[in-house]
Each structure stands twice: as C-alpha cells, then as structure tokens.
Amino acid sequence: MKYNYLAITTAIFTLSLSNISFAQKKVKPNPLKEEVKASVDQRFDALTDLSDRIWSFEEIAFRETQSAKALADYAEELGFRVTRGVAEIPTAFVAEYGSGSPVIGILGEFDALPGLSQNKVPYKSPLNEGAPGHGCGHNLFGVASLGAAASIKDLIDQGKIKGTVRFYGTPAEEKFFGKLWMVRAGLFNDVDVVMDWHPAAETKAAVQKGLALVDFQVEFFGQAAHASADPWNGRSASDALELYTSGINYYREHIKPTVRIHYHIQDAGQVVNVVPDYSRIWVRVRDSSREGLVPVWKRVEEMAEGAAILANVDYKVNLISGVHEVLVNRTGSAALQKNLENLGSISYTEEEQNFAKKIQEATGKPQIGLVSKIEPMEETAEHSMGGSTDVGDVSWVVPTIRLSATTAPNGTPWHSWAVVAAGGMSIGHKGMAYAAKALSMTMVDLFQNPELVESVKTEFKEKKGDYVYKGFVPDGPPPINSNLQ
Numbered sequence: 001m002k003y004n005y006l007a008i009t010t011a012i013f014t015l016s017l018s019n020i021s022f023a024q025k026k027v028k029p030n031p032l033k034e035e036v037k038a039s040v041d042q043r044f045d046a047l048t049d050l051s052d053r054i055w056s057f058e059e060i061a062f063r064e065t066q067s068a069k070a071l072a073d074y075a076e077e078l079g080f081r082v083t084r085g086v087a088e089i090p091t092a093f094v095a096e097y098g099s100g101s102p103v104i105g106i107l108g109e110f111d112a113l114p115g116l117s118q119n120k121v122p123y124k125s126p127l128n129e130g131a132p133g134h135g136c137g138h139n140l141f142g143v144a145s146l147g148a149a150a151s152i153k154d155l156i157d158q159g160k161i162k163g164t165v166r167f168y169g170t171p172a173e174e175k176f177f178g179k180l181w182m183v184r185a186g187l188f189n190d191v192d193v194v195m196d197w198h199p200a201a202e203t204k205a206a207v208q209k210g211l212a213l214v215d216f217q218v219e220f221f222g223q224a225a226h227a228s229a230d231p232w233n234g235r236s237a238s239d240a241l242e243l244y245t246s247g248i249n250y251y252r253e254h255i256k257p258t259v260r261i262h263y264h265i266q267d268a269g270q271v272v273n274v275v276p277d278y279s280r281i282w283v284r285v286r287d288s289s290r291e292g293l294v295p296v297w298k299r300v301e302e303m304a305e306g307a308a309i310l311a312n313v314d315y316k317v318n319l320i321s322g323v324h325e326v327l328v329n330r331t332g333s334a335a336l337q338k339n340l341e342n343l344g345s346i347s348y349t350e351e352e353q354n355f356a357k358k359i360q361e362a363t364g365k366p367q368i369g370l371v372s373k374i375e376p377m378e379e380t381a382e383h384s385m386g387g388s389t390d391v392g393d394v395s396w397v398v399p400t401i402r403l404s405a406t407t408a409p410n411g412t413p414w415h416s417w418a419v420v421a422a423g424g425m426s427i428g429h430k431g432m433a434y435a436a437k438a439l440s441m442t443m444v445d446l447f448q449n450p451e452l453v454e455s456v457k458t459e460f461k462e463k464k465g466d467y468v469y470k471g472f473v474p475d476g477p478p479p480i481n482s483n484l485q
C-alpha cells in the first residue's frame with residue numbers, strides 16, 4: 001500500500017445497497033519525499049559502485065583509508081564541504097551542505113571485520129583467504145547514509161528546504177568505537193537531530209537500547225627463568241593470567257543475567273621452556289545500562305590485583321574504550337515508522353530469494369528467504385540484549401533516530417560470511433537504497449516540521465534527565481597505532 005488515507009471527516013453516504021461511497025480522500029504524497037526517493041534512484045548506480053568498492057577494500061578499524069577516501073571524495077564531488085581527519089583520526093571526516101538551522105546529522109560507518117573475506121556466492125568461499133570482510137554490512141551503511149544526505153542536498157540546492165545536512169564518516173565501529181573520539185571532539189555539539197541506520201535481517205525502526213560496554217586490557221609483569229633448570233627464580237605472568245580468568249569465571253555465577261563478560265587472551269608467553277614474564281588479556285564487560293555496567297567493570301578490574309598478588313607479579317590495567325547503551329527516541333522513531341509504512345517492504349526477485357535460501361540452507365536455518373515486512377513499531381524493552389554500538393554515545397549528546405533495513409537473509413549468523421556475501425550483491429544494494437530513501441524521507445520531516453524537531457528534543461531531554469554524559473574513553477589520542485590491533 002503506497003498511500004495513507006485520511007480519516008473520513010464528513011460522511012456523505014449515497015444510500016445504495018450496491019454502491020456505498022464515502023467522501024474518502026487519499027493523502028497527497030509529500031512531493032519532497034517523492035523527490036528524495038527519485039534522487040536515490042537516480043544515484044543508484046553510483047551508490048552501488050561506491051558500496052561495491054568499499055566491500056572489496058575490506059578495511060578494518062582505523063585502517064579504512066581507501067574506504068573513507070572514496071566516501072569523502074564522492075561527497076566532495078557532490079559539492080559538500082568536507083573536513084577530513086577530524087577528532088585526530090585520519091579516517092574520520094565530516095561532509096556538510098547548506099547553512100543555518102536546523103542541523104540534521106547522519107552517521108555512516110565503513111569498517112570491515114577480520115577474517116571474513118567472502119565471494120558473492122551463497123556458500124562459504126573466501127575471496128582473499130584470511131582477509132577481512134564486511135560481515136556487518138558497513139560497506140552499505142556509509143553509502144546509504146551519504147546517499148540520503150545527497151538527496152537532502154538536492155532539496156537545499158533547489159531552495160525547497162533550509163538548513164544544514166551533515167554526514168559523519170565514522171570509522172572503527174567494530175573495534176575501538178571511533179565515534180567516542182568524535183563525540184569527545186565536540187563534533188555533535190551543534191546538531192539538532194542525528195539519523196542512523198544499520199544493515200539487518202529485517203526492516204524496522206530500531207528502538208532497542210543494545211548494551212553498554214567497556215573494554216580494558218590487563219597486563220601482568222613477572223620474571224623470566226628456565227622453566228626446568230631454575231623455575232624458583234621465575235614469577236609467571238601466565239600463572240597470573242590463568243588465576244585472573246578463573247576469578248572472572250567464578251564471578252559469573254554472582255552477576256545479573258543482563259551482564260556479559262568476554263575476554264581474549266592476547267599474550268601468554270612464547271615458548272614452553274621459559275617462565276613467561278609477560279601476559280596480556282583484553283576484557284569486555286557489558287550490561288543493559290551503564291549503571292549496571294560500572295560496578296561489575298570495577299569488580300573485574302580489582303580482580304587483576306588479586307591475581308597479581310597470588311602469582312607474585314606486577315600488573316597494569318589500561319582502559320581502551322567503551323560505549324553507552326542507546327538513548328532511544330520514540331518520537332523520532334514514530335516519524336521514521338510512518339515513512340517505512342509509506343515505502344512498504346522491499347521486493348525481491350526469485351533469484352534473490354533463492355540466493356537467500358541457499359545461504360539459509362548452508363547455515364542450517366529455515367529456508368524462509370528474505371524478510372522486510374514492516375511490522376508495527378516495537379516496545380522498547382527495559383533490558384534489551386544483543387550487541388552494542390558507539391551510536392549509543394552519540395545518542396546521549398544529541399537525539400538519534402535509528403533504522404534497521406534488510407540486507408541479509410533472515411536468521412543467518414551476523415558477523416559471518418553470509419552477511420558479506422549478501423552485502424556484496426543485489427540483496428545488499430536494495431537494502432542500501434531502501435535505507436537511503438527511508439532516512440532522507442524522515443529528514444524531510446525534520447526539515448519541514450520544526451515542531452517535530454522540538455518534540456524529539458523534548459523527549460531526549462526528559463529521558464536524559466540530569467545525567468552529564470562522559471564517555472568511557474581514556475585521555476590522550478585515539479589508539480590509531482597502538483599495539484591493540
């Protein structure tokens with residue numbers, strides 16, 4: 001269904017059994033929304049080409065040099081004012097068009113994940129063995145958002161709307177949460193509303209909070225010795241690490257079900273005949289809110305001291321970064337929802353559905369194909385589960401409206417080869433174009449309707465209350481060249 005219908009205001013009945021006609025009137029399509037949709041269609045080939053190039057660059061966190069350049073160059077060609085290397089991050093940039101108020105921002109990610117390189121086929125087949133791949137669909141993410149910004153630019157150009165559209169090229173979402181440093185640099189301080197989307201296996205206004213998290217490293221420093229000839233001269237950093245993880249794993253029984261703790265042992269000695277004098281572990285703690293997160297995080301940090309005492313070694317804790325849960329804006333999401341209902345679901349060819357079903361077969365999931373049906377807007381759960389995003393931090397400094405759009409088959413594992421495959425072909429391209437349309441239509445609402453912007457802001461202020469945002473980010477520059485990679 002393409003159009004909404006106005007409620008019947010005046011009932012004029014023609015009383016006839018065979019023909020009851022109502023004074024029913026179609027809502028006129030908003031011409032500006034029709035124009036932004038047409039702009040996306042008109043740029044479809046260019047956007048698809050850009051997405052495919054970023055897909056094939058396969059660049060991971062803070063290494064997205066070619067991907068960031070491709071997006072920034074395209075924005076510049078379109079006439080955006082582009083500032084590269086913002087927030088001390090070479091691959092972060094801002095592209096702006098127009099002037100004055102309102103300032104509507106839109107986020108675009110473009111980093112890949114290690115080890116997920118994949119051909120555009122519905123079975124596991126690495127394109128470049130061991131190389132990264134776009135297992136979270138960020139090749140589509142940045143491009144759709146820039147496509148949406150470009151459609152708004154067209155309207156500003158023609159004098160049909162007034163204000164500023166600003167695209168944020170936001171790197172390193174997958175590993176370090178690049179937006180943290182962009183928020184810290186004050187890049188969102190003058191924005192009225194931010195829009196955002198994410199590739200997904202369904203299409204909906206994204207109204208769940210996700211999880212807050214914090215990442216830190218623990219290093220243990222011991223004394224090396226021959227593991228057999230004089231082990232009494234050794235103090236083992238590896239022993240400390242094992243004791244530490246044991247402590248964490250016992251602690252799991254005494255934490256709330258909303259908490260998640262993961263760790264990655266990065267260094268536990270090199271050879272078997274040396275008492276290791278150094279070990280390092282990356283620890284991640286999550287909970288459904290930062291209030292729940294902080295005490296668990298502090299407790300897990302403290303355990304490092306206990307482990308160090310037991311193993312008679314020294315230790316050091318380094319905060320890496322962390323994110324807030326998302327501050328959901330339901331007022332803005334409701335405006336987005338109306339546009340989704342207006343757009344309807346994405347239509348797929350039989351070939352695309354077959355591709356999706358083959359992926360589902362290969363990953364042991366029901367072969368139901370692609371799902372992009374628009375359901376009513378969900379309730380926002382008090383404790384949502386799932387992943388985390390640095391969009392959370394943006395959402396605590398500026399009201400943020402979020403979309404999920406179908407770019408991969410339903411039910412298949414995320415962060416996997418399946419997402420890379422679908423994101424590199426027409427299934428992904430359709431999701432990208434759909435997202436660009438839904439986002440730009442909602443931006444039209446924001447530009448045309450100052451009351452909407454005000455009510456979005458009112459909800460934001462009420463929900464934020466007196467909390468003064470402070471990111472989980474250490475002092476100093478972002479970890480672009482650290483040994484954390």
Ligand SMILES: [Zn+2]
Binds near residue numbers: 137173
């Ligand atoms: Zn992602």
